[in-house]
Amino acid sequence: MVTYSNPGPLAFDAVIQRSDASGSAGFVHFPWSVSELFGVKGRVPVKARFNGIDYRGSLVTYGGPEHMLLVLTEVRRQLGLEAGDTVHVQLELDTEERRIELATDSREALEAAGQLDAFTGMSYSQQREFQRWIEDAKRPETRVRRIETMTGLVTEGKSLK
Numbered sequence: 001m002v003t004y005s006n007p008g009p010l011a012f013d014a015v016i017q018r019s020d021a022s023g024s025a026g027f028v029h030f031p032w033s034v035s036e037l038f039g040v041k042g043r044v045p046v047k048a049r050f051n052g053i054d055y056r057g058s059l060v061t062y063g064g065p066e067h068m069l070l071v072l073t074e075v076r077r078q079l080g081l082e083a084g085d086t087v088h089v090q091l092e093l094d095t096e097e098r099r100i101e102l103a104t105d106s107r108e109a110l111e112a113a114g115q116l117d118a119f120t121g122m123s124y125s126q127q128r129e130f131q132r133w134i135e136d137a138k139r140p141e142t143r144v145r146r147i148e149t150m151t152g153l154v155t156e157g158k159s160l161k
Helices: 034-038 073-079 104-112 116-120 124-135 140-155
Strands: 010-015 026-029 044-050 053-060 068-071 086-093
Touching (some): 010 026, 053 073, 068 086, 104 140, 116 124, 116 140
Antiparallel strands (some): 026 068, 044 086, 053 068
16 A cells, blocks of 8 residues: 655646647646655656646656656646646645546346446546446437447456456
């Protein structure tokens, strides 16, 4: 179990960067040393607020020494912001247990397949991706198909992406 130092609430302004050529994902650079503030060099779970929009995520590195915080496409849409725009970020260490509350149909499918424990053993972000993917289905038959696919992937020990 990782022990984090808690520096208390932090706030900064940052420019949203694109993390790939398609622009489907974005991030902001964290302007301080994570090891000095949080006492670790790796991932740090945080509760963030982008211009008033709440988000639970993590400060992470992607091959470099700097930490960054993802700005999901959904959050950017709500904010009306794109890569190159400045956003005000407030964040704090997230010490609460991260849990996904599954819809009844998803939970029942995992239980029927004997895979509910495997699903709950996945990381919070993997669980969240499955949940979003299912909840974003526009048609009932698409939702059913996605639940079946999720159950199969969990059975195989695979994530959505």
